[in-house]
Amino acid sequence: MSGFFGFDAALPERRPGQPGGGGESARHQFSGFQASNTDETFALSGAGEEEDLAVYTWGEGMGGGLLEGGDELNDETFGDVGEISNTFQFSSQPAQQPAKPSYGHNQSTGRGPIASTQSRYKPKVAADPFAFSEDDFYSRPAAKKPAAKGPSRPKAQTAQSGSVEGLWNKPALPSPAWGTAPSSMSKPTPPPAASYSAYPSAPSGPPGHIKTLEEIEAEMSQLDVTGPSAKSLTGQPKVLSLEEIEKQMMESMEPPRQPTPQQYVAPPREATPTTVPGLPGSGYGTQKALLDSMFPELGQGSIPTQRAGPFPPGPEGVPPPPSGPSPDEIARMEAIHNRISAKIESMAQHNNLMGSSDKDFITRIQLSQLATADPYTSDFYAQVFSALKRSRIAAEGQGEGPTVVPVAAGLGLGVGGPVGNRFGKMGSNTMQKLSTQVKKLVENRAQHQKVMNTAALQGALGRVTRGNAAAPRPVLAIPTSNKPEHRAASHLNEQTGIHRAALTRKQIMFALEELYDAVLELEQMRREAPPPTAMEEIEVWHARCQARVDNIWRRLMVMEPLDVSNPHPFISLLNPIKGQRLFPRLLRHLPHNQSITMLSLLIATYPQLDVVARAPPPPVADASLLTKADRLDRAKREAETDNFLHCIIPGVDMIINRCGLGLVAGMLAISAQRSEVWKVASTRPGVALYTALLSKAQSLIRAPAPDPLNPQQSHSPDPAEIDQWSKTFTYFLHVLLPHLPELFPSSVAQKAAFGPGAYLLGGDSIGEREAVEMERREAEVWGFAAALAVNAAEEEQTSLVAALREKILHTVQAARNPATGPIRSEIKLRNVNMFLNGLGLDAAMIE
Amino acid sequence: MLIFSFFKTLTDQVITVELKNDLSITGTLKSVDQFLNIRLDNISVEDPERHPHMMAVKNTFIRGSVVRYVRMSAKSVDTTLLEDATRREAKEGKK
Numbered sequence: 024m025s026g027f028f029g030f031d032a033a034l035p036e037r038r039p040g041q042p043g044g045g046g047e048s049a050r051h052q053f054s055g056f057q058a059s060n061t062d063e064t065f066a067l068s069g070a071g072e073e074e075d076l077a078v079y080t081w082g083e084g085m086g087g088g089l090l091e092g093g094d095e096l097n098d099e100t101f102g103d104v105g106e107i108s109n110t111f112q113f114s115s116q117p118a119q120q121p122a123k124p125s126y127g128h129n130q131s132t133g134r135g136p137i138a139s140t141q142s143r144y145k146p147k148v149a150a151d152p153f154a155f156s157e158d159d160f161y162s163r164p165a166a167k168k169p170a171a172k173g174p175s176r177p178k179a180q181t182a183q184s185g186s187v188e189g190l191w192n193k194p195a196l197p198s199p200a201w202g203t204a205p206s207s208m209s210k211p212t213p214p215p216a217a218s219y220s221a222y223p224s225a226p227s228g229p230p231g232h233i234k235t236l237e238e239i240e241a242e243m244s245q246l247d248v249t250g251p252s253a254k255s256l257t258g259q260p261k262v263l264s265l266e267e268i269e270k271q272m273m274e275s276m277e278p279p280r281q282p283t284p285q286q287y288v289a290p291p292r293e294a295t296p297t298t299v300p301g302l303p304g305s306g307y308g309t310q311k312a313l314l315d316s317m318f319p320e321l322g323q324g325s326i327p328t329q330r331a332g333p334f335p336p337g338p339e340g341v342p343p344p345p346s347g348p349s350p351d352e353i354a355r356m357e358a359i360h361n362r363i364s365a366k367i368e369s370m371a372q373h374n375n376l377m378g379s380s381d382k383d384f385i386t387r388i389q390l391s392q393l394a395t396a397d398p399y400t401s402d403f404y405a406q407v408f409s410a411l412k413r414s415r416i417a418a419e420g421q422g423e424g425p426t427v428v429p430v431a432a433g434l435g436l437g438v439g440g441p442v443g444n445r446f447g448k449m450g451s452n453t454m455q456k457l458s459t460q461v462k463k464l465v466e467n468r469a470q471h472q473k474v475m476n477t478a479a480l481q482g483a484l485g486r487v488t489r490g491n492a493a494a495p496r497p498v499l500a501i502p503t504s505n506k507p508e509h510r511a512a513s514h515l516n517e518q519t520g521i522h523r524a525a526l527t528r529k530q531i532m533f534a535l536e537e538l539y540d541a542v543l544e545l546e547q548m549r550r551e552a553p554p555p556t557a558m559e560e561i562e563v564w565h566a567r568c569q570a571r572v573d574n575i576w577r578r579l580m581v582m583e584p585l586d587v588s589n590p591h592p593f594i595s596l597l598n599p600i601k602g603q604r605l606f607p608r609l610l611r612h613l614p615h616n617q618s619i620t621m622l623s624l625l626i627a628t629y630p631q632l633d634v635v636a637r638a639p640p641p642p643v644a645d646a647s648l649l650t651k652a653d654r655l656d657r658a659k660r661e662a663e664t665d666n667f668l669h670c671i672i673p674g675v676d677m678i679i680n681r682c683g684l685g686l687v688a689g690m691l692a693i694s695a696q697r698s699e700v701w702k703v704a705s706t707r708p709g710v711a712l713y714t715a716l717l718s719k720a721q722s723l724i725r726a727p728a729p730d731p732l733n734p735q736q737s738h739s740p741d742p743a744e745i746d747q748w749s750k751t752f753t754y755f756l757h758v759l760l761p762h763l764p765e766l767f768p769s770s771v772a773q774k775a776a777f778g779p780g781a782y783l784l785g786g787d788s789i790g791e792r793e794a795v796e797m798e799r800r801e802a803e804v805w806g807f808a809a810a811l812a813v814n815a816a817e818e819e820q821t822s823l824v825a826a827l828r829e830k831i832l833h834t835v836q837a838a839r840n841p842a843t844g845p846i847r848s849e850i851k852l853r854n855v856n857m858f859l860n861g862l863g864l865d866a867a868m869i870e
Numbered sequence: 871m872l873i874f875s876f877f878k879t880l881t882d883q884v885i886t887v888e889l890k891n892d893l894s895i896t897g898t899l900k901s902v903d904q905f906l907n908i909r910l911d912n913i914s915v916e917d918p919e920r921h922p923h924m925m926a927v928k929n930t931f932i933r934g935s936v937v938r939y940v941r942m943s944a945k946s947v948d949t950t951l952l953e954d955a956t957r958r959e960a961k962e963g964k965k
Contacts, residue, residue, distance in 0.1 A: 367926045389903045400962065404955035405875040408948055539957055604950065 400547075525588045526595040534592075535602050538578050542608055545571040549612075572612055579609070581621050590631035593624055598633040600663060603670040610674045615681065622678045626690050629712065630698040634660075634667045638706040641772040642793065667708050676715045684723040685741065688748040691716050695755045701762035705771065707800065710807045717810035720748055752814050756823070763808070763826045768800045770830070798850040805854040812861035820862055831855055835866050872959045876952065877902040877940075886916070886941040887932055893921055895930060906934030 526534070548568055553560035576582075580592040588595075596602045610618055629635055639660040649657070679687065694700065694712075703709035724745055764770055808827060815823055824831075837843055838851035855866045877899070886896040887908055894917070897910030909931050915924040 363922070366923065370926060400958065401871040402875045402878070403958050404872060404951060405878040407951055407955075408879045411948065411951070536957075539954070540961060543954055543957055543961075 522586070523588050525590055526592055531595050531599060531602070534578065534580075535596060535599065535605065538575065538596070538602075538605060538609075541571060541575045541578060542605065542612070545575065545612055546608075572614070575609065575612065576617055579621070581617075581624050585624070585627060590633075590636075591624065591628045593621070594628045594631045597625075597667075597671065598663075600666045603663075603666050606671050607674050610677065618678050619682065619686065622675060623690060623693065625675065626712065627693045627697050629694060629703055629709065632667070632708065634664045634708050635703055635706045638708075639664055641768065641774075642797075664707055668711060672708065672711045672715070675712060679715050679719050682719070683744070684720060684748055685744040687716055687720045687723065688744065688751045691720075691748075691755055692751045695751065695758060700755060700758045701766070704759060704807070705762070705766050707803060710766070710803050714803075714807045714810050717752075717807075717814050720752070721810070721813050724748070749816070753816075753819070756811060756815060756819055759811075760822060760826050763823070764830050766807070767804050767830060768797060772797070794844070794847055795850065798847055798854065802850065802854050802857070805857050808858045809861040812858060824862065827858070831859070832869065835869050838866075871904070872955055874902060874904050874906060875955070876947075877906065877908075880942055880946060883942065883946055885910075887937055888939040888941070889932070889936050890938045891936070893924070895924075895932070897930070900929075903934075906937065908932040908934065908937065908940075 545568065548564070548571060551564075553564055555561065579596065583592050585591065590598070597606065613621065637660060639657055679690075682690070691713075694703065694716075700713075704713055765774070808823070812820060812823055834851050834855050838848040838855070840848070843851070852866050859865055859868075880899050881901065883899055884896065885899050886894055887910065888894045893915065895910060895913050895915055897913035900909040900911050902908055909929070911929045913924075913927060913930055915921050918925060
């Protein structure tokens with residue numbers, strides 16, 4: 024090994040010396056030593072330049088072939104052949120690494136083929152180097168000269184065809200190994216070993232050796248002649264040639280010291296640098312790696328090489344055909360399998376190495392490290408998550424009642440989402456309540472009804488003393504400083520005096536984040552309630568909680584003047600989905616009065632809400648007509664609306680359910696005065712709000728049965744309040760009636776559609792799913808119409824029916840149309856009946 | 871501690887751990903510790919062809935520092951709660 028390296032290192036030194044030694048041959052730096060050899064001989068005999076050219080091309084072809092061969096063999100070793108790569112990854116490397124040095128590096132090994140440098144040098148020392156070289160260069164050129172010449176070469180090749188064939192075939196075995204280990208360590212040795220072993224044994228040794236070289240030359244020449252075909256032969260020829268070249272290089276080490284054969288020896292010397300580029304190019308490290316990877320083949324490879332031993336002595340003899348790679352393959356496979364099973368076994372040794380007590384010990388250590396001062400805070404997520412999970416499971420166990428309300432299909436949307444899971448109980452409850460309210464009112468119009476049982480929700484808030492919410496201080500700094508100045512400067516009415524810009528998105532987000540923090544703090548504080556026995560602590564705790572609530576209330580900016588900005592700061596907070604999600608959580612902590620104030624503000628500024636002002640547009644017949652930005656915008660608006668209905672409407676409904684009739688009437692009046700009712704009512708949040716208000720009012724008017732849990736609320740309504748309500752409702756209906764048919768989503772969609780889309784929308788071209796979705800939304804409006812109907816006096820009912828006559832007839836006809844799907848027609852009939860039943864009619868009575 | 875707390879809620883669920891060496895292991899999460907070391911049971915490797923040495927392995931202890939990703943089903947995560955937990959953690963950090 025070291026010798027090989029030393030050889031490598033010596034090469035550059037020689038290179039500069041070369042030009043002086045053999046000027047002409049210096050040109051053939053890339054040709055093999057044989058090439059230069061013949062070249063030299065020709066130069067001596069005064070051959071023309073044709074040979075140079077021929078030789079040059081030959082060398083070139085060889086060089087190319089070398090590179091190619093290397094690549095291909097790389098493929099074979101590294102590549103996709105599963106078994107080989109497995110071998111590589113498995114134990115082959117680690118297991119055999121110790122063995123390999125003894126093979127490759129140990130020069131004292133008796134095995135000829137493997138002994139590397141020593142065996143190579145030994146023969147040279149024993150034999151006369153001159154004779155060697157002279158044999159090479161006198162006897163061979165004599166035989167070769169004709170062969171070397173371009174035109175006559177084929178003849179030489181044919182003459183030696185037998186031996187050449189032998190060489191061709193024989194290397195086929197070691198070739199795969201060579202590709203990976205071009206180093207002379209393991210593989211290349213065989214030929215020299217063979218030759219040397221033959222050398223001392225019989226006097227015919229030198230000729231045998233010469234013969235091998237001859238064969239080499241023949242092979243080279245063949246390579247030369249069959250340049251292109253050689254390439255197709257892949258690595259095999261190159262393999263041999265390289266081996267031989269290396270051998271030759273080793274031999275050429277000696278001769279230079281001899282002065283006499285200098286002339287002849289010079290070419291080989293020259294050849295050495297030519298071949299060297301190929302060797303160092305691959306680098307020792309990679310060669311070794313390759314060697315390692317190919318190690319399993321080493322043992323097998325040595326056998327053919329030993330077999331090759333008898334070859335050179337009798338090159339004329341018919342070489343045994345290659346035994347074929349299949350046995351090798353099988354052996355390799357077996358080796359791999361053995362290695363795998365051995366690996367598994369060795370791994371199994373460590374099974375159950377750790378006893379359960381060891382594991383417990385480690386667990387204890389880990390647990391001791393986990394202990395913190397505030398376990399709840401540091402483990403907040405897991406704690407709350409598991410608590411929620413438990414409550415959810417409990418809720419699911421409870422909630423599996425048979426209460427399936429048909430209207431709920433239209434109203435209880437999106438309850439199953441992740442947020443819905445969290446607040447799902449409350450949300451779905453209120454939604455269900457809203458729909459059942461409408462339904463019950465409609466079904467038993469003449470009968471008195473029980474108020475919906477709001478015990479679950481009423482208990483949630485408790486009766487905390489009302490906080491002093493006076494003089495709310497705006498959270499955000501910008502407008503605050505201006506506020507007093509404005510007041511001072513302006514001689515106008517206070518209410519109209521203050522105007523400022525709406526909150527920017529960034530301000531909203533910061534305010535929301537602060538609100539979230541405050542709510543979190545409050546929730547945490549509520550959880551840390553002192554034991555009920557410690558009265559003083561409870562007092563303190565209540566006071567602290569109240570301070571937090573006040574803080575939150577201030578941050579909500581509900582008490583800002585109504586016209587302070589458009590949208591109102593509080594509405595700005597409710598516009599993003601993030602703020603909507605916070606709403607139900609806030610409600611739990613706000614006292615009743617504050618929540619009523621909040622609701623009043625919300626209703627008064629309802630048109631400023633994004634979900635109302637920028638309600639999602641009606642669907643178009645062909646979504647492909649929309650631009651991408653438009654589609655995204657629609658999706659965003661739809662999502663906001665859904666979220667609003669899901670997060671805020673339940674809370675609103677909850678607050679409304681706790682209001683008296685006077686408050687409900689007042690809220691409806693606020694809405695009717697401050698906003699264009701039909702515009703609000705044409706949005707889904709608007710419909711939901713009005714339905715909640717109307718149905719609540721009606722259930723209050725119907726002298727509700729006393730609620731055992733909350734007797735204060737169940738007082739029979741004041742006649743003055745009823746009067747106020749009917750006045751408000753009459754005005755409300757009066758404003759709304761002309762626009763009533765336009766509230767239905769189908770009408771809106773048809774109005775918005777144009778061109779062929781208008782026809783498409785009416786037909787069945789829209790998918791069943793979208794159609795059902797449309798009917799579902801229609802149901803919301805029909806429910807609203809039903810709420811109007813039950814509240815309306817006799818003459819108002821007449822005008823209500825008149826306003827909706829066309830819509831009713833159209834829907835009933837569509838439901839009876841056989842082209843309409845059964846699901847859709849059923850929904851349609853149910854929708855219409857919801858309204859008609861409120862008037863004591865039924866769809867079956869029509870026509 | 872937030873992430874540790876989060877992973878605790880995933881206990882006994884099937885997750886996929888992708889290591890920094892591109893080995894992806896799917897298995898039932900048995901436990902996590904504060905270093906986010908992960909114990910997996912009933913594991914299966916995503917690409918057994920490439921990692922034959924994992925075939926014999928039935929459970930693993932994965933050092934937390936070699937984990938690149940952990941994949942889990944979306945429904946096992948409470949996003950809102952996670953947001954809250956993040957806020958708390960951020961506030962803790964500020965103090």
